[in-house]
Amino acid sequence: MDRATYDVVVVGGGAAGLRAAIAAAEANPAASIAIVSKVYPMRSHTVSAEGGTAAVLRDYDSFDLHCFDTIKGSDYLADQDAVEFFVSKCPEEIVQLEHWGCPWSRDPDGRVSQRAFGGMSVKRTVFAADKVGFHILHALFQTTMKFDNIHRLDEFFVTDLIREGNAAAGVTALDMRGGELVRITSKAVVLATGGCGRIYEFTTNGFIKTGDGMALAYRAGVALKDMEFVQFHPTALPGTGILITEAARGEGGYLINKDGERFLKRYVPEKMELGPRDILSRSIMSEIREGRAFDGPYGHYIGLDLRHLGEGTINTKLPMVRELAEKYVGIDPVNELIPVRPGQHYIMGGVATNARGETSVPGLYAVGETACVSINGANRLGSNSLSECLVFGTSTGRAVAEYVRKKDWPSGAAAKEAVLAEEARIYDGFLKRERGSETVAGVRKEMQQLMERDVGIYRTEAGLREACARLVSLRERFAGIGIADKERVFNTELTTVLELDYMLEVATAIAHSALGREESRGAHSRTDFPKRDDARFLNHTLAFRADGAPRIEYLPVTITRWQPAARVY
């Protein structure tokens, strides 16, 4: 039961968390900032982002156009004031990262290159070959090493928020290597734990993306906003779910059905392969349903054709695509089609915040995929999410630096109680459980299959009701999970149980939010309500944790200059 005290605790060491930590460290050099992450920061899932990050840098482009693309892509559910703020801040984040050493791909004149991306009207996506997330993450991570006031607590698994009065006052965490439950007292907490893709069976997300931050905020009474909007990326490798970047299409790749036809001409004739992700994923599902897909050991798939790009372009612009295809499916994209199918990729929803990352709890902030500001609305455009992490990472870091300047230190009394309660819950509750009737892998698998089937690309009222009911029974079965590993040091069985706990929380919010939205908008596609319904649902969904089912409320979308219109590509 050790303790530590920091002005700011940032939970999560991905792009958003690191950017927030650096911004806070710069804005308030007197403040001490801890990055608390359940993995070493360079393992964070930002590392897997491939395609790029959007910003208006050239004369042919404009802030208004980027705003419009983003808002149209969001199916008019984005808050337009937030989008305008976001778009205006993207360019300086690109330059900032460049100044911190990020190896952006360059034009011959030495300027940062830009490529085409789905749903973007012009070449707007900055990239570093196709390892953009990797380079951003390592540039940010290595830059944090410059700052004396940024401390890292690597491999600390956060179990709960500490509150004093109403305000956030730190976190309790498992020091995985020491095997201790510890309290980390702070004036403010920033949640930057990424998304929750592991709720789904077929996902491009890493094992660590279990919605921890969302669940922590949700339990603290903060609303989860727009959780029904789950993005399915059109091109993931069947079986593993490894992501094949949208840049493959941005650089000119085709999607082909088994008849060798570029079938997108029937769905998005204007944009073809550069249509938004929600529409492309549904188009692929239609092809599969109508029997025009290939058949493989992991079900139906369609082909991503890069052969016409030539070996040179593939090697310079898409080296990782080639590496992944060769290494993981034994296919050389220079000569063969890459098998792909849609897989869960991103969640537009998240902890309800404003553009400064503030939640309804004083001192509690959220940023990145964990948060919902919202700029992504019902469907995020490819390459807006890394920019989102950077822009709102900065604004949140600055906001929290300002907040802790004025805020008094918490007394610490609440922290002592909290850590005792957590010890009872985790050590006496979970760790002492003998082999129960259920295993964590079994319950997790059922949840994933359930979400994939009933809360996936297509949804119906019957399916969603079924999902909500079965999540309740899964919650009951969760209580019967036994833990075989009784050791405290690096107990990954224990942490996967805690992660499943978080995931069930978030899955429930997703299913109930989806049930409430009786329309089809962006990534939320109800076969029983196939039309967008602006009269009833030009609103954000807010899900509050409550006994039994979550309480659902609605909040109007902020419209500034772009009136909702039909979304045709």
Place this chain on the structure above:
Amino acid sequence: MAEREVVFRVHRYRPESDRGPTYQDYRVPIRDDTVVLDALNHIKDTLDPTLTFRWSCRMGICGSCGMNVNGTPVLTCGVFVKDLRGGVVTVDPMANFPVLKDLVVEFDDFMRKLQGVKPFLIRKEDAPLSAGEYRQTPEQVEAYRQQSMCINCMLCYSACPVYSRTDHFLGPAASAIAYRYIKDSRDEGADERLGRISTKTGIWECTFVGECSVVCPKDVDPAAAIQSLKVLASMRHMRRILMPKSASR
């Protein structure tokens, strides 16, 4: 796809109950596309939930799942079981690091060394953001691209016989990252970094075994980077002897 069973001999070490390491055998059903990490996850999910290892992205970029498989350091997400020779697959934690539990090792030592080489751009004066990006041609990016690919997976340290005898040796990955910044046309910290790596805790222990570059999953070629650093450091040293005044530039 046909299934068959393969025996996995897995290193176990439970710090709270074991005196020393042991091996435990598991029979795992294998298909042609099963990677070693899949087998470990099969063990964890269905056979023995106490088996402990790190993993996340399973696409060879996060660097979590490095282990010694049949004695060779690999990312387990990228090794097909069907490609391994011999009947039994032996899985050990990465060599040369303290073992925390089962297949999990501690490498805070590397994190200190990484910090030591100042892995960030050093400029005499930072240009304001409003001035836009520093210009850099594609050729200038190419000069350090290879070394910028390091994912810190630690396979090179596990393969390095020099690190295994001399833990103060800076080691492959940290050296490669130092070289990456030195070769970056935007950076002005070469002298500082060469000074840092030309110390007792620097690069001089390297005997160019070259195994780091063989096991590197991202073709970073740290062995070559260290040789180049040695040349640069020697030249800097000679310059400081011959021209002591200009050396501190």
Place this chain on the structure above:
Amino acid sequence: MGVPREPWNPGHEIVRLEAVAKEAEREVVLEPMVWGLFSLGGFITAFLLPVTIFFLSLAVPLGLWPAERIGYGAFAARFPDLLVRLFFLVVIGGGLFHGMHRLRHILLDAGLTRADTLWAVLCYGVAVFGTLAAVYYTFLEPTFGWSLPFL
């Protein structure tokens, strides 16, 4: 290796930059020099030594050349040539600095790391002494009145 875990101390992984900078001040002097000589010696031996061994030690016993090609007379005829003397000096010095550096590292690799200072003194001592001896025999040895051409 196997450093015992410190008492829980959040942020203990962070090494303060000043501490790193202090460490960096202690640059080594010997290593860049011996490594430079080792490197240079590597080139010299790789390019020049195989042909030398072959000519002086293997070709005659193999019957490829008559014995007088390496006999006293032939040697005495070639040796006054400055280039020949330089050649011998360079091959001997290069071979010694290269080989002795590697010997030191072989000893360390064999696990004898504690006596590193001793190995360094011995190995580089032999290299320096041998090179000085080579200077003596190529340019200063008085029997035949050899001397530097400009002395």
Place this chain on the structure above:
Amino acid sequence: MLPWKRPAGWWLRNPRYFLFQMREVGGVFAALYALVLLWQLREFSQGELAYATFLAFMGTPGMFVVNAVMFAFVLVHAITWFALIGKAQPVQLTKEPIPWQKAFAGNLVAWVGISVVVLYLIFGGL
């Protein structure tokens, strides 16, 4: 937390480690032969008789075997060295880096050329 102990025969565990050790030993043989050369110069300076005795000793079958072994190891050293210098190019002379295989081939050609020149200039022609 177990301290890791390197097994004593680590360099026999994989062929690359073994080749590395052979390369290192090859370097040591270069030093040994340098000492032989030094000895040869010393005997040469002692006059015709001493030099003849030296040559006679070097001509014995036992010494021939020793010399042949030294030659073999020095060859290993030379060839591995040619391969390595292509891999570690600190100075890039051309626009595109030269692949190490090409550098290796170039080094071999240069080596043969230099050997011929040495035979001609130092050892008195062919």
